[in-house]
Amino acid sequence: MHLEHHVTGSEIIRDIVIGMSDGLTVPFALAAGLSGAISSSGLVVTAGIAEIVAGSIAMGLGGYLAGKTEADHYRSELKREYEEIERVPEQEKIEVREVFAGFGLSEHLQNQIADELAKDKKQWVDFMMRYELGLEEPNPNRATRSAFTIGVSYIIGGIIPLSPYLFISNAQTALGYSCIVTVLCLFIFGYFKSRMTGQPAFAGALKVVVIGALAAGAAFTMAKLINGK
């Protein structure tokens, strides 16, 4: 019960991190890039919102499909393992032994483990799923929740760098404010993300800011180059 709770919590945080880090970075860089090519904020907003809509759907539904595929994969492997312990139990016992042979356990002990595991089919299959195939049972509601969390996080992340363009009609002026707001948010986001994953928080925050700045700088330069032609 405790484990389940822990896993669910970290999955939501992981989804927020996935959605928000791209949401803060890509619309920010796109808006910066367009500001290098055009002077009116109106079109930057149109492009930015089109990007946020496209990105949140692509990432959200992408997350949904990834979750669904994971659950389908687990189910089909589970079914196959149940079939195999019925059809070729001796082969499956050998596979159990091989797992422990890999850790240097004696043959005598390998055989005992395989024989005891084989007494309960559910436990036997559970063991094969986790330790032979390395699969954990996915949460059934995970796919839908994951889609929603990633999509919403992307939208929230994307609106932040775009907001100055909504209020300032000159795109170059808005870009300055967008940089300040976004770098601040990237830093705060990177700081908490690193703390929650147990990484050094300040260094982690700087890394996130550098990625955002590099992406925005490159997009700005590229858009200027194309338009300069």
Next chain:
Amino acid sequence: MHLEHHVTGSEIIRDIVIGMSDGLTVPFALAAGLSGAISSSGLVVTAGIAEIVAGSIAMGLGGYLAGKTEADHYRSELKREYEEIERVPEQEKIEVREVFAGFGLSEHLQNQIADELAKDKKQWVDFMMRYELGLEEPNPNRATRSAFTIGVSYIIGGIIPLSPYLFISNAQTALGYSCIVTVLCLFIFGYFKSRMTGQPAFAGALKVVVIGALAAGAAFTMAKLINGK
């Protein structure tokens, strides 16, 4: 050796899938959205390329950092496990027993396994890393290769939907060709992706196409609404 090869191959494919599915979808949808608001292809190309640059850097460096974090996490947990089997060996033995108690093995067998594992520290720690913590040793070159593969796949994916806008000056006309080319590529991409992950290929291909179409349709509608004001 064989396992290592297998894992590496599937990781590259996974990175290509990550980069290309977003690369085909988001620039496609952004270009479609802008075509709903402006008539000149020139600005669609500028925005599209700015997006591809931003997206490939954000995703590529994101992949790099994720890989680095994974490797750091593994190393720090490995160090902790070595310290713990020195400092609290009896506690660590209890943790080994608990793993097997979870599969219903007898206490006698649990103790035998824990005692035999404890004879070799490297094997003991390897066991704890994989079966208590569920961690696999990451490939040291993975982070750099992952960044490169995801970034390049995103660029290749993104150039496909953008290419008609390079040759056709009217954005609405170019959009038609972009839809045809991209839907075709999304289908082929989805087909092979599903086959490689062992999913039904035709259904998987349709899903990928539907996500792309939904994202593009929503971006197009949204851009038209904003510009209609």
